[in-house]
Amino acid sequence: MHPMLNIAIRASRVAGKVIVRAFEQVDKVEVQSKGTNDFVTNVDISAEEAIIETIRKSYPDHTIICEESGILQGKDDDYQWIIDPLDGTTNFVKGIPHFAVSIALKVKGKLDQAVVYDPIRGELFTASRGKGAQLNNFKLRVKPLKELNSTVLATGFPFKCKQHTDAYLNIFKSLFTKTADMRRSGSAALDLAYVAAGRVDGFFEIGLKPWDTAAGELLVIEAGGLVTDFTGGHNHTASGNIVAAGPRLAKEILKDIRPHLGEALSK
Template identity: 60%
Template sequence: MHAMLNIAVRAARTAGNIILKGFENRDELMTEMKGDNDYVTRIDKEAEQAIIRKIQQSYPTHSFLGEEGGIVEGDDDYQWVIDPLDGTTNFVRGIPHFAVSIALLHKGRLDQAVVFDPIRGELFTASKGSGAQLNGFRIRTSKARDLSNTVLATAFPFKAKQQTQQCLDSFQAIFMKCGDVRRAGSAALDMAYVAAGRYDGYWEKGINAWDIAAGELLVKESGGLVTDYDGGNNPMKTRSVVCGNPKVVQNLVKLINS
């Protein structure tokens, strides 16, 4: 395992332990609202701080972009992009589907990725050029040739409900062509499941960099394609993402823009 990936795994497991303890004692948590339908808890903040501390023990000069703490200045050649608890709403409501997401950008390019599901003990990892793994075993995207009989994943714009109609139009066009669609509440796990071939594809608009950074590398290293809604190659900046194997992505982008 790459040295930096190994540190990221340790950081993710540390955060996972904090999250599990918090999940067992949710009644004691104080839940705040960052915005409409957007929760944050003490556990989100503690988990992010634990991740940063663990990484800084080995790489004290690196910079960070976290969902809760924003930017931590440092060496811009190495930036860690962190979502300490992707799926906070699930966590707050007792739904056991959430994950820790950690990615490393080296000179602006994705280099290492970890998505850790502490409930199931599933560790998804990827290093640029070395493939993607689940608990140490190689994973690949599905081999679907078109959308028929596929199982896809998506999300709805709960923070920007004025975009609902556009989202529903795309959903209807895609749903009529595929087998079924899931909306599970964690972008990081959605993309990890695409990388593992559990889902055939995933699309979402209004997403943040920390939600999809690790997932993007996982999908790419498992043989998949990741684009934005226009088919471009920078979903973290455009805040829209489509992923799956190349044939699935081509079909999804076409329907989204129809």
């Protein structure tokens, strides 16, 4: 196993312990609003601090990009850790046991290592560039589907970007009429991990941030899948609009998305 993946796993487990301990007394968690429909807890901050400390012990010069702390610039910017300490904060606050720690490493601008850790289920999704993706050391592959019929897609509502509600609902309707069903779980990191594991057949969402998707993106790619923006390009990190599925199914999803984009979602 790659030594930097080992550190990411160690950091995710340390953060996971912080989260699970707090989840046992979730009514005592301190919640603050950091924006419209966007919440942060003292647990997000404590988990992030634990991750940063673990990475810094081994790699003090690396840059760390965090959801809560922002960019912690290091001397060696070729190595960038991208962290979401608690993806699914709203689920956590409401006592819904579906959330994850997400840690990715970019080396010279390319995704290189990834961990998505579900501390409630004890599920550890990992990937190394060119080495495949695993769940608790079992190899993952996306479903090689060619059409939307009988598929189950995951999605996320644009709760932070409600100006896109009409476009989103049109996309949802177009896809929903062709699929078997849809899922909205509240954690993009786990949605992407589930695409990699074949638990859902595809995923799409509007307005995500790099820390939501970086680790999950590498999981999907290393499991044989495709990750694009809504136009089939590679601007999803900047736009936050993402599609993930097996290569053929991704193209079918994009066919249904494109007619409803408008200028705002075509970037």
